[in-house]
Every structure is written in structure tokens, then in C-alpha cells.
Amino acid sequence: MRKIEKITVTIDGSQVSGCEGMTILELAQQNGIDIPTLCHSPELTPIGACRICVVAVEGSRTLVGSCHTPITQGMVIYTHSPKVLETRKVIVELLLASHCGSCYMCEKANVCQLRKIAADLEVGLPRFQTRKRYYPIEDVSPYIQRDLSKCVLCWRCVRACNEIAKQNVFGIAYRGFNSKVVVDFDQPIDKEVCQDCNVCIDICPTGALSKPREVGEEKKGRPLVISS
Amino acid sequence: MSEKRIVLKNCEVIDPRHITTYLTRDGFRALEKAQKEMTPEEIIEEVKASGLRGRGGAGFPCGLKWELARNAPGDEKYVICNADEGEVGTFKDRYILQNDPFTLIEGIAIAAHAIGAKQGYIYLRAEYHHLLDSLVNAIDQAKERGFLQHVDIDIREGAGAYVCGEESALMDSIEGKRGEVRYRPPFPPTKGLWGKPTIINNVETLMNIPQIILNGASWFNQIGTERSKGTKVFSVSGDVKRPGVYELVLGTRLKELVEELALAEKVKMVQVGGATGRLVPYDMIDTALSFETILGAGAITVFDQSRDVIDIVYRTMEFLAEESCGKCAPCREGTEAMVEILGRFFRSEGMEKDIRVLEELSSAMMLSSLCGLGQAAPIPVTDSLQYFRNDYENRIK
Numbered sequence: 001m002r003k004i005e006k007i008t009v010t011i012d013g014s015q016v017s018g019c020e021g022m023t024i025l026e027l028a029q030q031n032g033i034d035i036p037t038l039c040h041s042p043e044l045t046p047i048g049a050c051r052i053c054v055v056a057v058e059g060s061r062t063l064v065g066s067c068h069t070p071i072t073q074g075m076v077i078y079t080h081s082p083k084v085l086e087t088r089k090v091i092v093e094l095l096l097a098s099h100c101g102s103c104y105m106c107e108k109a110n111v112c113q114l115r116k117i118a119a120d121l122e123v124g125l126p127r128f129q130t131r132k133r134y135y136p137i138e139d140v141s142p143y144i145q146r147d148l149s150k151c152v153l154c155w156r157c158v159r160a161c162n163e164i165a166k167q168n169v170f171g172i173a174y175r176g177f178n179s180k181v182v183v184d185f186d187q188p189i190d191k192e193v194c195q196d197c198n199v200c201i202d203i204c205p206t207g208a209l210s211k212p213r214e215v216g217e218e219k220k221g222r223p224l225v226i227s228s
Numbered sequence: 229m230s231e232k233r234i235v236l237k238n239c240e241v242i243d244p245r246h247i248t249t250y251l252t253r254d255g256f257r258a259l260e261k262a263q264k265e266m267t268p269e270e271i272i273e274e275v276k277a278s279g280l281r282g283r284g285g286a287g288f289p290c291g292l293k294w295e296l297a298r299n300a301p302g303d304e305k306y307v308i309c310n311a312d313e314g315e316v317g318t319f320k321d322r323y324i325l326q327n328d329p330f331t332l333i334e335g336i337a338i339a340a341h342a343i344g345a346k347q348g349y350i351y352l353r354a355e356y357h358h359l360l361d362s363l364v365n366a367i368d369q370a371k372e373r374g375f376l377q378h379v380d381i382d383i384r385e386g387a388g389a390y391v392c393g394e395e396s397a398l399m400d401s402i403e404g405k406r407g408e409v410r411y412r413p414p415f416p417p418t419k420g421l422w423g424k425p426t427i428i429n430n431v432e433t434l435m436n437i438p439q440i441i442l443n444g445a446s447w448f449n450q451i452g453t454e455r456s457k458g459t460k461v462f463s464v465s466g467d468v469k470r471p472g473v474y475e476l477v478l479g480t481r482l483k484e485l486v487e488e489l490a491l492a493e494k495v496k497m498v499q500v501g502g503a504t505g506r507l508v509p510y511d512m513i514d515t516a517l518s519f520e521t522i523l524g525a526g527a528i529t530v531f532d533q534s535r536d537v538i539d540i541v542y543r544t545m546e547f548l549a550e551e552s553c554g555k556c557a558p559c560r561e562g563t564e565a566m567v568e569i570l571g572r573f574f575r576s577e578g579m580e581k582d583i584r585v586l587e588e589l590s591s592a593m594m595l596s597s598l599c600g601l602g603q604a605a606p607i608p609v610t611d612s613l614q615y616f617r618n619d620y621e622n623r624i625k
Contacts, residue, residue, distance in 0.1 A: 048411035090592035094561035179554030
């Protein structure tokens with residue numbers, strides 16, 4: 001058996017070591033450096049779609065996605081240089097520009113990862129006036145409700161369904177700005193296989209996927225008591 | 229004149245339907261030499277020494293790519309010829325495929341022998357469907373004569389996506405998936421088609437191989453500039469009197485090609501390298517065409533003084549937004565945002581702050597996009613902002 005090599009890299013000025021095959025993101029997290037991610041999820045194979053986790057690596061013409069780039073011996077990485085932060089901000093701004101923006105009405109507003117990243121990077125109202133994505137809410141299935149106007153195309157549901165649930169329900173259709181997570185030939189989701197698995201709902205970073213609300217559900221919780 | 233025919237040596241000389249006409253012009257002699265007199269390592273050394281760089285636009289050293297694939301572990305390896313000539317304004321590969329399919333087949337056969345591949349693919353652009361029969365015929369004839377005993381060459385047709393000319397999307401397309409780019413590393417020479425070591429070369433790159441093997445690296449090495457060896461085939465179109473395909477020694481001045489050969493007049497600017505190519509204003513027309521300066525895939529689009537820069541950039545961006553694969557956020561959303569901003573300039577409704585927004589957006593897209601499309605999409609914008617800033621400023625409401 002081959003021995004796993006130790007690799008030493010410089011990350012934000014300090015020398016740290018990791019193992020062969022580790023990604024920049026993993027090493028950063030191990031050393032307490034926070035790199036924002038959106039499409040990445042540790043339980044899924046990396047895809048590098050959102051580009052929010054980009055970092056600067058010396059000698060590289062462009063920034064590199066930290067969630068999929070393996071570390072190499074002697075790499076010099078900057079995770080929070082001005083260039084990196086500026087780029088991340090623009091990407092988040094772009095995602096917000098086409099996002100429906102109804103956070104006040106969104107059930108997931110307080111757990112939304114897009115909103116959290118935007119707040120962390122101090123991104124306010126986006127400067128771009130692109131089209132908003134608009135799709136009707138799909139609530140045919142009693143188990144899953146899809147509001148693709150809120151989708152940021154991170155592919156998490158697609159990968160989770162393929163890799164964890166092993167049902168391969170979702171796919172991507174169309175291209176460019178019109179890309180969309182679809183079921184079959186862009187039909188509302190009403191699959192038999194989509195029942196109680198919930199894997200995609202839990203992994204969705206925004207409010208695009210949710211459990212349909214049952215009648216009277218709001219009233220089932222504990223009464224809200226405001227103490228003075 | 230610096231016209232020199234290396235790649236186009238047999239074009240319009242041989243009959244593309246009959247292998248016999250090719251055989252009389254040293255056809256398949258390079259393959260014979262490569263198989264009988266050279267080891268695969270020697271072939272790769274020869275290609276490396278020749279200084280041949282990829283002709284698809286990126287200019288990666290061809291020999292190095294082959295060496296990486298040769299040394300990558302695994303028995304199953306692939307050679308892909310990228311004939312998905314999608315770049316706006318290029319038609320050189322079409323001209324080559326139409327007139328000389330045999331040299332290409334010989335090039336693929338040598339490449340396969342060098343890296344140890346048993347399977348080769350030609351990824352043919354959907355719009356070139358009319359060339360399919362002639363290519364199949366050429367492969368069959370080469371097979372009949374026993375030249376392709378070590379490798380099977382199959383043709384895979386694209387479905388009309390611009391992004392599938394990008395190597396990783398091209399591989400996805402051959403695999404039968406949706407044509408989307410993959411992140412790198414791993415690079416195709418170590419993990420490519422179906423996860424196996426793969427080399428992907430442009431048609432024109434492979435066309436150079438037989439002659440490098442026959443005449444030696446030192447012969448090829450003398451042609452061109454220090455870091456750009458050999459010749460380049462250019463497709464010239466736009467406001468010129470003699471549009472067409474020209475093969476020039478690398479390092480030739482743009483002026484010579486545009487004004488002396490293609491007979492352009494009152495040039496305002498030249499776009500070198502297609503939709504995502506650099507803009508060259510007329511006062512820089514003395515620039516040399518080489519990898520050190522500007523080159524791309526060899527598309528030369530000439531615009532005369534009647535053309536409007538904003539119009540050109542706007543329409544280019546509309547094209548890129550439509551052709552973005554939609555995988556990575558900066559390209560998918562960024563091209564769309566650019567179309568919106570440029571559209572306002574186009575209608576003379578620009579805003580002062582838009583210019584800064586365009587610059588910041590361009591920088592973010594160039595730095596963070598997943599593939600060459602998103603990284604190069606802002607080039608027409610940044611170049612036009614650099615050379616034709618007045619055109620933007622005049623369109624501010």
C-alpha cells in the first residue's frame with residue numbers, strides 16, 4: 001500500500017500541513033479559516049458551480065474553487081485577499097439580482113444560506129437589474145413543494161437525489177440563464193419515488209424546496225408568550 | 229509575403245475522395261516512419277522539440293500534453309480531435325476537413341500510437357453534418373489500406389452547442405451527457421473521457437503532426453517566432469474584399485493579413501479570436517500574430533468605420549449569454565447582467581455608474597468562471613472600454 005504523503009502549504013501567511021488528496025477548503029476548515037460555500041456540501045461530490053468559495057493561489061492566472069482543488073506541495077493560498085472578497089461579493093450580488101427577493105414571505109429566510117453569505121460579505125441591494133427568475137410554484141406532490149423562483153442552481157438537490165437517495169429524479173434542462181432543475185421533461189414533480197425521503201429538502205440552501213404546509217399547522221405549535 | 233503552406237499543403241491539391249491522390253504526396257509515410265523507426269517516446273520528444281502549441285486558442289504545448297497522457301497510468305486511453313469549430317468567424321477547420329481529411333486521420337493515428345490509445349474520436353460540429361460522409365469515406369479508405377490497425381477512429385457529432393468546443397464539455401457530450409464543463413484539475417491527460425487519460429487536439433494541431441514527423445523538429449522549429457513555432461491558419465471575414473482562409477507564418481503582422489492579403493479598407497478595428505477574442509483598434513494593427521501577443525483560434529473579423537462598437541459588443545454578449553452552459557454562477561448570471569447593461573448603452577440609456585459596474589463585473593467573471601467561456605466573455609467589453617471608451621460615454625443618458 002502506498003503511504004499517504006504529508007503536504008505543506010502556506011495559507012493566509014501561515015504554514016500548515018495536510019494530507020494528499022485534501023481540498024483547499026478542507027484544509028482551511030481544519031485550520032479554522034472560514035471560506036463561504038453555497039453549492040458545496042461535505043456529503044456530496046464537489047461540483048464547483050457557485051464559485052463563491054474561490055481563493056487566490058500564487059501562480060494561478062485565475063482564482064480557483066477551493067471546494068474542488070486539491071492541495072499541492074508548496075501552494076501559497078490567500079482566502080481573504082481584497083481581490084477574492086471583491087469577486088465573491090459580485091457573485092453573490094449576481095445571484096441576488098435574479099433571485100425573487102421575497103425574504104419576508106419565505107419560510108426559510110432565517111436558515112437561508114444565500115442570505116447568510118450575503119450578510120457576511122456585506123452585500124446590500126444588488127446593482128444589477130437582470131431578469132428575475134420566475135416559475136410557478138409546483139405543489140402537485142403531497143411530499144415536496146418546489147418554488148424554483150428561489151433556486152440558485154447549486155445542483156445540491158440533483159446530486160443528493162443521485163448520490164444519497166439514489167433515485168435520480170432531478171436533472172438540469174435548458175442552458176445559460178434559463179437553466180432549470182427539472183423532473184423528466186420539465187414536468188411538475190409527482191413521482192412515486194419522491195415520498196418521505198426529504199434528502200433534497202434538507203440540503204437545499206434556499207427556500208426552493210420545502211415540505212408542503214398542512215392546513216392548521218401554524219396553530220399546532222406552543223403558544224407564543226411575550227414576557228415583559 | 230509570409231504565406232506558407234504546411235497545414236494546407238494538400239488542400240485543393242489532392243482529391244479528398246480518393247486516398248491514392250494523398251498517397252502520391254507522401255501520404256501516411258509519417259505514420260509508417262512513426263511506427264517502424266520511432267518509439268512512442270521518441271515521437272513525443274520530437275513533437276516537444278518542435279515547439280508545436282495547440283491551435284484551438286489556448287496554445288498549450290502539444291508534446292507536453294501527449295507526454296502527460298502517455299505517462300498517466302492505465303491501459304485505456306483516448307485521442308479526441310476537436311472538430312467542433314464553434315468560434316464565431318472561424319471556418320479554417322471546415323476548409324481543412326473538406327479538402328484534406330487524410331492528413332488529419334494520419335495525425336490522429338500518430339497521436340494514438342504515441343500515447344498508446346486504441347480509440348480515437350473526431351468530435352464533429354453539428355453544423356458540419358455535410359462533411360460526415362466524406363470523413364467516414366476517408367477513414368474507411370485508410371482502414372482498407374491497413375493504416376489504422378492500431379486504432380479505431382469514430383466520429384461523434386455535436387448537437388449545436390458553442391460550449392461543447394470546450395474540452396471538458398466536449399467529453400461530456402461524447403459520453404452522452406449534457407454538455408457542461410468540468411472543474412480542473414484533474415486535467416484530461418490524466419482523467420478525461422470516461423475518467424481515462426485523454427488528449428484533445430484541435431484539427432489544425434493534428435494536421436501539423438505528419439510533417440513534423442517526416443521533416444523533423446528542427447525544420448519546424450525554424451519557422452515562426454521564439455515561442456510560437458510553425459504557421460497558423462486564419463479565417464478572415466467581415467469588411468474585407470477577399471475573405472477566406474489564409475495560412476501565415478506565426479509572427480506575421482496583422483496589417484499584412486488584413487490589408488495586403490484580404491484587402492480591407494478604412495478599418496476601424498479587428499476582432500482576433502472570435503466572439504471572446506481581443507479587439508484590436510486600427511492604430512495597433514501592426515501587432516504581430518503569435519501566442520505571445522494575440523492569436524486565439526485564428527478568427528479574424530474586420531470591422532470598417534461604418535460599424536458601431538457598442539452594437540458589436542452587445543450582440544456578441546447576447547450570443548455568449550445564450551451559449552453559456554449555465555453551470556457556474558458568474559458566467560450564467562454575469563453574461564445576463566452584461567446583456568442588460570450593454571442593452572441600455574445600445575439604446576443610449578446608459579448610466580455613469582454602469583461603466584464601473586461593467587469593469588467590476590468583468591474582473592469577477594474573468595477571475596472566477598469555471599471555463600474559458602466565462603473567463604473570456606468579458607474580453608470584448610474590457611477591450612472596448614479600453615480603446616473605445618468615448619463610444620460608451622456618448623451613450624450615457
